[in-house]
């Protein structure tokens with residue numbers, strides 16, 4: 001199984017950025033954590049981060065035929081981006097949304113997630129652990145459904 005993990009704007013500043021909300025571990029720590037989780041589950045993964053909406057759209061589009069599922073933390077684009085929602089719908093790969101914090105318990109404007117409409121599940125407020133939950137969820141979906149309802153070119 002091949003999983004694409006996408007992280008949106010400002011997540012590259014983990015550790016520095018509002019540590020009381022996002023913790024003191026760095027983005028490199030998050031990548032190492034995700035790689036180790038995937039290796040333990042026998043899942044291949046690629047991790048992508050961008051501060052640019054269009055680059056995230058391009059990345060999602062390029063997943064078609066290359067990956068079996070997507071884990072995405074769209075960061076601030078969660079609450080604004082119809083383009084990322086549409087890209088996820090277009091590729092129709094199983095996708096899981098992750099947030100380190102729980103946006104539902106923060107400012108009002110974080111309560112809306114466009115992206116969740118194209119996601120099978122959301123894990124929020126579990127820190128790094130949410131990425132593990134998302135990868136495990138996708139591995140389970142593959143085992144149970146064989147991914148039949150999704151676009152898989154290979």
Ligand code: DQA
Nearest residue numbers: 073075076099100101103110
């Ligand atoms: C976030 C939550 C978003 O509201 C915020 O804009 C982020 C990070 C999280 O992981 O908790 O940048 O997605």
